[in-house]
Amino acid sequence: EAINLAMDQASNPQRMTHEQFHVRIPLGTAVVDQFLGLKPHPTICQATYIWIDGTGEHLRCKTRTLDASPTSIEQYPIWNYDGSSTGQAVGRDSDTYLKAVAHYPDPFLGGQNRLVMCETFDKDMKPTATNHRAKCAQIMKGIAHQVPWFGMEQEYLLLDRDGYPLGWPKNGFPAKQGPYYCGVGANKVVGREIVETHYRACLHAGLKIFGTNAEVTPGQWEFQIGCCEGIAMGDELWMARFLLHRVAEQFGVIVTFDPKPAITMGEWNGAGCHTNVSTAAIRAPGGMKHIEAAKHQDHMRMYDPNGGRDNLKRLTGRHETSSVDKFSWGVANRGCSVRIPRSVAEEGKGYFEDRRPSSNCDPYAVTGMIAQTCFLGL
Numbered sequence: 001e002a003i004n005l006a007m008d009q010a011s012n013p014q015r016m017t018h019e020q021f022h023v024r025i026p027l028g029t030a031v032v033d034q035f036l037g038l039k040p041h042p043t044i045c046q047a048t049y050i051w052i053d054g055t056g057e058h059l060r061c062k063t064r065t066l067d068a069s070p071t072s073i074e075q076y077p078i079w080n081y082d083g084s085s086t087g088q089a090v091g092r093d094s095d096t097y098l099k100a101v102a103h104y105p106d107p108f109l110g111g112q113n114r115l116v117m118c119e120t121f122d123k124d125m126k127p128t129a130t131n132h133r134a135k136c137a138q139i140m141k142g143i144a145h146q147v148p149w150f151g152m153e154q155e156y157l158l159l160d161r162d163g164y165p166l167g168w169p170k171n172g173f174p175a176k177q178g179p180y181y182c183g184v185g186a187n188k189v190v191g192r193e194i195v196e197t198h199y200r201a202c203l204h205a206g207l208k209i210f211g212t213n214a215e216v217t218p219g220q221w222e223f224q225i226g227c228c229e230g231i232a233m234g235d236e237l238w239m240a241r242f243l244l245h246r247v248a249e250q251f252g253v254i255v256t257f258d259p260k261p262a263i264t265m266g267e268w269n270g271a272g273c274h275t276n277v278s279t280a281a282i283r284a285p286g287g288m289k290h291i292e293a294a295k296h297q298d299h300m301r302m303y304d305p306n307g308g309r310d311n312l313k314r315l316t317g318r319h320e321t322s323s324v325d326k327f328s329w330g331v332a333n334r335g336c337s338v339r340i341p342r343s344v345a346e347e348g349k350g351y352f353e354d355r356r357p358s359s360n361c362d363p364y365a366v367t368g369m370i371a372q373t374c375f376l377g378l
């Protein structure tokens with residue numbers, strides 16, 4: 001019977017989507033606990049190198065053994081991988097390089113093990129097409145004296161093993177949105193186990209997680225990272241995304257950062273990555289005039305990984321968004337491109353919120369763009 005089924009599946013030309021593939025209930029967790037619970041090795045470090053692949057929105061990782069846990073980022077050896085398998089090189093000349101740029105305690109393995117955020121370089125040691133960090137780091141260096149702070153609000157949707165939003169009925173839609181945002185109760189929210197676990201994982205890794213909340217669409221959540229100075233914003237958000245994917249993987253659940261998954265095209269909020277921004281001058285008394293002076297336009301092509309196309313589905317002017325082709329700003333207005341929080345307007349200083357970046361944006365591209373146009377005036 002089982003063999004027949006396997007043969008049948010092997011000859012069945014129908015394919016699963018990438019969002020369904022290989023997701024299952026995790027097996028043997030007690031066995032995993034048994035081995036991860038063994039007394040840790042006294043000196044060895046398992047270092048997991050993490051990088052952004054050729055899509056500009058998905059992450060890859062691989063792990064190696066180091067004799068000791070590095071105390072500074074320069075101590076991590078340059079490593080390589082097969083870029084032809086990640087959309088970052090052609091097969092004949094596929095070595096692509098990983099350079100460690102930030103490291104964090106590993107909440108999965110514990111002890112002296114490390115998660116290592118990396119930049120990617122091609123065979124000539126030039127940044128790959130989706131390595132937006134290289135340029136961002138340069139820009140941030142140039143405005144370091146302005147002490148730029150960022151805080152990003154990462155929205156996402158949890159998906160069941162079949163690729164369907166977690167908790168949604170399989171043969172219809174949930175009751176319309178309203179009670180789910182910051183909701184409490186089994187009929188309001190789904191997946192809190194994942195959210196709580198991810199929060200602790202971020203804290204263990206030393207990330208500046210600011211908070212978390214259930215969002216407007218059922219199965220949708222948000223976490224915020226910040227305030228982070230300069231390039232650390234991108235490093236920490238990417239690492240927090242990695243932790244979320246990994247935690248959800250252990251629950252057999254999928255995370256999507258798609259700003260508007262097809263099934264949510266009707267009367268459902270999409271997902272964004274609101275980006276809160278300030279500099280020393282904006283935070284100081286009278287900072288409001290610096291917020292007003294900032295140039296906010298022309299950013300859209302950097303606000304999602306597909307040159308602005310992903311955001312077309314989301315920034316419709318409805319569902320708490322602004323229209324994609326019209327720049328606007330306002331105090332406490334969630335239908336604007338840029339919102340000035342009420343408390344900031346009252347105190348005349350603080351920060352502003354750019355509501356346009358897509359949930360699948362590259363935070364290096366977004367913060368780099370804001371820093372360049374708003375604070376370098378380019």
Ligand code: ADP
Binds near residue numbers: 149150152210276350
């Ligand atoms: P919202 O009311 O838009 O939902 P959240 O509470 O979700 O806001 O998130 C607020 C974000 O603003 C956090 O990421 C926080 O780090 C960030 N933030 C707060 N103050 C500043 C500041 N002075 N500069 C930059 N970011 C800030």
Ligand code: MN
């Ligand atoms: Mn190999």
Ligand code: MN
Binds near residue numbers: 153
């Ligand atoms: Mn928020």
Ligand code: MN
Binds near residue numbers: 153155215222
């Ligand atoms: Mn939100």
Ligand code: MN
Binds near residue numbers: 274353
């Ligand atoms: Mn917001």
